[in-house]
Amino acid sequence: MKYEEKRERKFQEKWQNEFPWVELDTTGQLMTCKVCKAYPELSDRESAFVKGCCNMRKDTLTAHDQNKKHKFCIDRSISDKRELCSLQAKNGVDMGSMYRNDKGCKTFIEHIANSEIEKIKKDVMESRYFSVLSDGSTDSSITEQEAVYIRYIGPEGKPQTECCDIVSLETADASGVLQDIDRALETIGIDENAFKSKLVGCNFDGAAVMMGKKGGVAAKVKERVPHAVAIHCVAHNLELAVLESVKTVPYLSKFDTTVKNIFLFYYYSPKKRRELRAISDLLDENAAYFSGMKQVRWLASRHRALKAIEKHYAVTVIHLENTASGKTADAAKAKGILNDFKSHKFVKFLHFMIDVTNILSMLSQGYQRDDLFITDVVRNLEKAMWQLKELQQNKGEMGRKFEEHFNTELKTFSCGKESTQTVKLDACPANSTSSDKQQSSFLEAVVEYMDKRFTVLQHPAFSDVTVSLFNDIWVLFRFIRFCTTVHVQAPYLSYVYVYAVVPYAIYIYICKPV
Incomplete structure (x- = not known):
């Protein structure tokens, strides 16, 4: 004892x-x-x-x-895979009779996992540098998990992103998160020496524990690797810039609430969705459907939501009016939604926001691409900002559509599949100066907040890339001048100029440093 x-x-x-x-x-x-x-x-x-x-x-x-x-739990983890074997056997695949059990499945999975890990280890060790990406979430057991990825240049010279591990956080402070990131990196053979010699950057969300200047994970990484560049996830940063700019126009808060209420009113009610489809069939319109709005990818989800409302506007108004005229529990809700939904200002902003979110959602989706490159970030951002400034001067496609289909005398708006449905709008102003100013103010705010939030792109690690590209084009121009001096045959010279120099010069202009 x-x-x-x-x-x-x-x-x-x-x-x-x-x-x-x-x-x-x-x-x-x-x-x-x-x-x-x-x-x-x-x-x-x-x-x-x-x-x-x-x-x-x-x-x-x-x-x-x-x-x-x-x-x-063990049986549950294996049962999904056992069913896949049965399905393949029914499809005529000879699956054999061996290893179709729990132990055989575990053996195969372990060997496949080890093989993939060894492959990643080899590629990372042969790569000259890498960056780390990390994001946290809470699983169904209310346990905080951290997903850790590594991005490096693969054997073919292209950027590759691989998952290192998903680790359970012992503590959610900066030290604890960084410790678990180290633990995840160790699974693919990255020790402290490799971390200090090859790490060039890290990418996190904007939470204080991750990006805090004094005690955040990014700050602690820079203490260990001073030359590392910490980047706030560009897709997430864009979302925050837009959300901040929305707050500068008070009406957009009301507009946002009305859009959400429409989706909540229909999404959780099969009965209402059936009634919508019945009205669509009666009017020979496209079947109306409102899916759930995702909060993670706000811009892409919001653009689809606004497009759905615009597409089914007439059908939705008719159904809401019918519901509001009844004595059901939903009558008061329908009346409340209709107060703003049928207003001139809402419909005008609906078309305006579709034009805006079209630009921003394409930028957001571009920032979520696996093959995103440094110069793409700068180029796509400047392109979007230029498009938003152009929208201040000239109305977009949907803005023009609203003006063409709104009858200023009758105060009616033509909509629907063939623009044959007519809805009489409420609260029509004598002129649209006020709403035009609000739209212009919003666009200015979006550009301003995007510019502020992406100041990190002025870091030499990013701006020098576009400068080096500019130097490359300068070398090409000097080559052309040299060819002219030594009397190289004119046809070949013109082909080089037209098909190589001019397109590349345009590309470089678009990618010029911020």
Whole structure:
């Protein structure tokens, strides 16, 4: 007994061969079951292996391995794959009879995972530099998880992005997050020496714990690697710039509420959606449908939402008016929505915002591309800002459509598939000067906030790239001048000039530094 009390028990690495589901926390003091944590709806949430077991004994592992709820989780993790084998067999694929069980599946998965990890390790070690991307979220078991990715130049000279690991955070402060990022990087062979010698940048969201100038993860990374460039995720930064600019025009808050109310009114009611479709069929219009609005990718989701409202505007107005005239519980809601929905200002802003979000959603989607390059960020941003400034001077396609279909005398708006449906708008102003000023003010704010939020692009790491490209075009021009001096045959010279120099010069102009 005295020996047992004094003995300091430690985790034995050989246990993982027998119990592959066990994992240690960053402190090395607690054991957890990664399978039970992956299926919180099936596991025993009060189990020590879900919360963290400090009893470093093999018999505790054996006991958990025999636990019924743990076995349910194991079966669930494998059952999806077993069904895939049955499906392939029905399709005529000879799946054989071997390895079609839990152990065989685990073996295959482990070998595939190890093979992929070794491949990534080799490519990263051969690459001259890399950058780290990381983002956090909370899973269904209310456990904070950090997804860690690495971006590097692959063997073919193209940027590659690979997932290192998804790690559970022990602590959500900057030190804890960075510690878990290090742990994820270690899975692909990046130790402290490789981290300091090859890391050139890191990319996070704008949370204070990540981008805080004094104690954030980015600041701590720069303490270890002074030359590393910390970047706020460009797609996320764009979303924030637009959200900030929306606050500068008070009416846009009301407009946003009306749009959300429309989707909430229909999305959770199959009955209302059936009624909408019935009206669509009666009017020979496209079937009206309002899907859920996503909050993660605000710009792309918002553009689709506004397009849906514009497309089904007449059908929606008719249904809301019918609902509002009844005595159901939804009558008051329908009346409240109609107050702004049928106003001249809402319809005009609807068409205006479709033009704006069309530009911004394309920029946002471009920033989410896997093959995004540094010069693409600058070029796409400047292109979008130029388009927004052009929208201040001249109305966009949807803005012109509204003016063409609005009858100023009758105060009616023609809409629908063939513009054959007529809706009488309320609160029509004598002139549109006020709303035009608000739209111009909003566009100015969008450009201003985008410019402020992307000042990091003035960092030499970005601006020097476009400068070097400009130097390349200057070399081409000097080559042309040299060819002229030595009397190179004119046809060949003209081909070089027309098909190489001129297009490249235009490209460089678009990509010029901010």
